[in-house]
Amino acid sequence: MKVNVHGIDLAYDDHGVGQPILFLHAFPLNRGMWEYQVKTLLAEQRFRLITLDWRGFGESQIASDVSPMEMLADDVAALIDQLGIEQATLCGLSMGGYVAFAFIRKYPHRINGLILSDTKPEADSEEVKISRAQLATVALEQGSDAVANLQIPRLLAPQTLQQAPEVAIRVRHMVNAATPLGIAAAARGMALRPDSTAILAHIPCPTLVVAGEHDTITPAAQAQVWAKNIPNAQFALIQQAGHLANLEQPQAFTDTIRYFLHSAFTH
Ligand code: MLT
Secondary structure, X not given: OEEEEOOEEEEEEEEOOOEEEEEEOOOXXXXXXXXXXXXXXXXXXXXXXXXXXXXXXXXXXXXXXXXXXXXXXXXXXXXXXXXXXXXXXEEEEXXXXXXXXXXXXXXXXXXXEEEEEOOOOOOXXXXXXXXXXXXXXXXXXXXXXXXXXXXXXXXXXXXXXXXXHHHHHHHHHHHHHOOHHHHHHHHHHHHHOOOOHHHHHHOOOOEEEEEEOOOOXXXXXXXXXXHOOOOXXXXXXXXXXXXXXXXXXXXXXXXXXXXXXXXXXXX
């Protein structure tokens, strides 16, 4: 389905009835990465499961060459406005988590639960900012598949690459569905994001922090430390997963978030 927000068409899916859960995808993938989670949680018949493609990813349009996390958070707010949803639980993985932090800063009253997976509240170091600019250039000059070549070994654990090559094929397919401009704009947008560490102590809702055991982009040991600063947070480690924990260990990841959602919404 498509919805026009702030002048561009955003692609999204909306399944089920009940507590709304919004899934926010990683860079440079798309809403297809949540397929297993949506299918499994839909069977519970108590959640409304919404996925969307960021600007320039999947089937969403893009019209600008920078996508700040605040702009993507505004897109989320406009989407849930149009769907008639006042409050939702956000489940963001990596860049999806960066957007979730921007959303918390702008719309704290619209969140009633939070799942932050393989992400971090800190801003980029100067070194990472430079590598984001280089990645934007690769995307624009060499195309999305060149970005897939660079990203896949970082995103997936060595064990996943060896034992589940179909996961890498799926990731490549999603990266190739992104436009070079979408990839470049999001890379530049991530480099602009502010440090969100100070808001951790003020997160108002039940929160689950999830980390893949072998994530090298947002290491699990660091996630465990920052999760302690959130008043009402649980931490879960997904064994034998890298950065894309929900794709690498779909069942363990989904069991973990299902347990959290039941504890958060059973009164
Ligand atoms: C992601 O998975 O969204 C990206 O790896 C995030 C990042 O590069 O910081």
